[in-house]
Amino acid sequence: xxxxxxRLFLFPHSVLHExxxxxxxxxxxxxxxxxxxxxxxxxxxxxxxxxxxxPPQSDDFWERAxxxxxxxxxxxxxxxxxxxxxxxxxxxxxxxxxxxxxHIQSMLRGFGPKPFDAAEGxxxxxxxxxxxxxxxxxxxxxxxxxxxxxxQLEEKLLKALGSDEEDSAELQKALETTNPPLSPxxxxxxxxxxxxIGFWFRLLSRLSEMRQPMALAALGRDVVDEALDALQTxxxxxxxxxxxxxxxxxxxxxxDLLPSQALAQWFEAVAGLEERDAFHRSFEAFLREPTxxxxxxxxxxxxxxxxxxxxxxxARFRSDSSVQGGGYAVVVTVAKDVTYQEMWRSVDxxxxxxxxxxxxxxxAAVLVHLEERYSNSAGRAS
Numbered sequence: 562x563x564x565x566x567x568r569l570f571l572f573p574h575s576v577l578h579e580x581x582x583x584x585x586x587x588x589x590x591x592x593x594x595x596x597x598x599x600x601x602x603x604x605x606x607x608x609x610x611x612x613x614x615x616p617p618q619s620d621d622f623w624e625r626a627x628x629x630x631x632x633x634x635x636x637x638x639x640x641x642x643x644x645x646x647x648x649x650x651x652x653x654x655x656x657x658x659x660x661x662x663x664h665i666q667s668m669l670r671g672f673g674p675k676p677f678d679a680a681e682g683x684x685x686x687x688x689x690x691x692x693x694x695x696x697x698x699x700x701x702x703x704x705x706x707x708x709x710x711x712x713q714l715e716e717k718l719l720k721a722l723g724s725d726e727e728d729s730a731e732l733q734k735a736l737e738t739t740n741p742p743l744s745p746x747x748x749x750x751x752x753x754x755x756x757x758i759g760f761w762f763r764l765l766s767r768l769s770e771m772r773q774p775m776a777l778a779a780l781g782r783d784v785v786d787e788a789l790d791a792l793q794t795x796x797x798x799x800x801x802x803x804x805x806x807x808x809x810x811x812x813x814x815x816x817d818l819l820p821s822q823a824l825a826q827w828f829e830a831v832a833g834l835e836e837r838d839a840f841h842r843s844f845e846a847f848l849r850e851p852t853x854x855x856x857x858x859x860x861x862x863x864x865x866x867x868x869x870x871x872x873x874x875x876a877r878f879r880s881d882s883s884v885q886g887g888g889y890a891v892v893v894t895v896a897k898d899v900t901y902q903e904m905w906r907s908v909d910x911x912x913x914x915x916x917x918x919x920x921x922x923x924x925a926a927v928l929v930h931l932e933e934r935y936s937n938s939a940g941r942a943s
Contacts, residue, residue: 566773566774566845567773567774567775567776567844567845567848568593568771568773568774568775568776569585569589569591569592569593569775569776569777569778569929570592570593570594570595570765570775570776570777570778571592571593571594571595571601571611571778572758572761572777572778572779572784572788572928573754573757573758573760573761573762573779573784574594574694574695574698574757574780575594575595575596575597575601575602575691575695575698576601576602576603576695576698576699576702577592577594577601577602577603577604577607577611577780578604578702578780579604579817580816580817580889581780581931582603582604582607582611583816583817583819583824584813584816584889584891584931585778585931586607586610586828587813587816587827587828587831587871588811588813588837588840588867588891589778589841590610590832590837591610591611591612592610592611592612592778593611593612593613593614594611594612594613594614595613595614595615595616595691595761595764595765596613596614596615597626597687597688597689597691597692597695597764598623598626598627598630598688598689598692599692599695600613601613601695602695602698602699602702606824606825614768616684616688616764616767616768617767617768617769618684618767622681622684622685625685626685626688626689629685629689630689630692630693633689633693679915680915680916683763683911683912683915683916684763684764684767684916686760687759687760687761687763687764687912688760688764690756690757690760691757691760691761691764694752694753694757697752751781751783754783754784754787755787755791755908756908758784758787758788758904758908758909759905759908759909759912760909760912762901762904762905762908762909762912762913762921763909763912763916765919765920765921766905766912766913766916766917766918766919766920766921767916767919767920768919768920769920771920771922774845774848774849774922774924775848775901775922775924776844776848776927776928776929777901777926777927777928777929778928778929778930779928779929779930779931780930780931781930781931781932782892782930782932784928784930785894785928785930787908788904788908788928789805789894789896789899789904791907791908792896792899792903792904792907793805793896795907803896803897804896804897805894805895805896805897806894806895806896806897807892807893807894808857808861808892808893809890809891809892810860810861810864810890810891810892810893810929811864811865811867811868811871811890811891812868812872812888812889812890812891813868813871813888813889813890813891814871814872814875814879814887814888815887815888815889816888816889818879818887819878819879823878826878827874827878830874831871831874834867834870836863836866836867836870837867839863839866839867840860840863840864840866840867842863843856843859843860843862843863843864844860844863846859846860847859847860847927848924848927849924851895851925851927852895852897852925889931889932889933890931890932891929891930891931892929892930892931892932893927893928893929894927894928894929894930895925895926895927895928896926898925899925899926900922900923900924900925900926901921901922901923901924901926902918902921902922902923903926904926905921
């Protein structure tokens with residue numbers, strides 16, 4: 562595999578669940594993610610393939626950040642998770658977040674004699690928030706796993722009762738009427754998503770200058786919508802035309818069905834595909850000119866060839882012919898005349914003006930995200 566001369570960042574989360582990891586790393590050999598106070602939440606096998614980047618700050622900064630984070634953890638212990646969510650909503654829901662900033666500054670004054678810089682406070686705010694958001698995401702994954710086990714037990718119960726498909730549906734409906742299905746009370750991965758995006762860019766701005774093109778990899782459409790919504794609203798209010806192009810880059814097999822013991826063999830086989838190298842060369846050229854119709858067509862052709870090979874390869878790994886349909890789509894989104902800096906400014910003007918642009922690129926923004934079960938909401942590449 563050639564050295565990839567662009568960067569694919571997990572955006573704006575620092576938790577990557579198993580299914581998404583399998584999809585992204587089937588298409589891309591490596592990823593990068595930003596981490597705040599603690600390590601990112603990654604499956605163990607992903608850790609060598611996903612480089613974790615940390616803003617270069619002093620030891621004193623990180624000690625203060627850990628102290629502040631532990632203070633919020635203690636608050637959550639006393640108030641419970643619902644209470645902590647209420648605190649997060651109150652303190653961080655507004656763009657300026659004055660309560661949080663004032664609270665952080667007052668707390669940090671007690672952690673050392675060093676004068677507290679306002680710009681440092683904004684960065685402190687972001688790392689503490691993103692660390693807490695990561696904790697919520699990890700809890701959601703744990704809860705989802707528990708609910709999945711409950712669902713499997715329900716299916717076994719229905720089979721043990723000898724119910725046919727129609728009887729099972731009626732029994733399931735009756736069970737849900739008397740005892741509603743378990744589900745999370747909120748979607749942590751989407752909780753305060755706009756704030757996550759703004760704070761993520763604050764961390765990115767502290768990294769050393771990056772000259773390579775980059776793309777942002779989101780776990781779902783809601784991230785892309787939130788990242789572009791404020792820009793779209795502003796453009797439309799100004800009477801300007803808003804152009805956002807979405808294309809299904811390629812479709813992937815249902816990667817979550819691949820047994821864990823076959824995972825290493827799958828990635829070994831994928832890594833040897835020359836067509837994947839060709840796809841990456843085309844994707845890098847596309848990142849440099851994302852509004853070029855010629856580059857888009859060339860990328861679509863390469864993606865189609867890679868998709869066909871992956872599907873053929875999948876047939877050898879999945880011998881169970883009863884498994885039909887499903888899978889994931891990798892969707893690429895480009896909004897005309899939108900840069901990464903503009904995206905940051907639209908959700909966090911305060912942070913951008915105080916911290917400066919740093920290494921946040923002024924290149925045209927390119928986002929990719931995953932859609933489950935071959936959603937038809939985006940156009941197919943041709």
